[in-house]
Amino acid sequence: MSASADQIQECFSIFDKDNDGKVSVEEIGACLRSLGKSPTMADIEALKTEIGAKDFDINTLKSIYKNPKIKTPQEQQKEMLDAFKALDKEGHGTIQGAELRQLLTTLGDYLSTAEVDELFKEITVDSATGAVSYANLVNTIVSGYPLGGF
Numbered sequence: 001m002s003a004s005a006d007q008i009q010e011c012f013s014i015f016d017k018d019n020d021g022k023v024s025v026e027e028i029g030a031c032l033r034s035l036g037k038s039p040t041m042a043d044i045e046a047l048k049t050e051i052g053a054k055d056f057d058i059n060t061l062k063s064i065y066k067n068p069k070i071k072t073p074q075e076q077q078k079e080m081l082d083a084f085k086a087l088d089k090e091g092h093g094t095i096q097g098a099e100l101r102q103l104l105t106t107l108g109d110y111l112s113t114a115e116v117d118e119l120f121k122e123i124t125v126d127s128a129t130g131a132v133s134y135a136n137l138v139n140t141i142v143s144g145y146p147l148g149g150f
Helices: 005-015 025-034 041-051 058-065 073-087 097-106 113-122 134-142
Strands: 094-096 131-133
Touching (some): 005 058, 094 097
16 A cells, blocks of 8 residues: 555654754655655665755655655565575475574564564464464564564
8 A cells, every 4th residue: 555645745744853844864764664665774775875965855755655666565575475485495384483583683684683572472483393484474574563663
């Protein structure tokens, strides 16, 4: 679901704390996440370079929001499932909890141990095997895992 023009304006207004029509470029990631997008750290750094200034305005935010490279979690669902399938040599549809923790804390836009602990509170780990269904994991992330302090 896309954010409406009114939602984008409201988001911008919240981040425009001094009402000068500008928001610090350091807030671009938080703005986009507030609007349901899921930019990577590499995306955010590229956007900061593209903006090329210390601040951005509402029109810049609207333009960036429409950029198809900045995806929502739902748009990333297939990519996430494909990545887990590539790791699933036996084709069981699972990943070991310990392996998942290792991946989440060391690769890509890695998470802190506390963030991974929060995620693990939301997913089911098989008590007998230690396995996690990656389809359920991805569904949890895509369907609104409460991001808390991320």
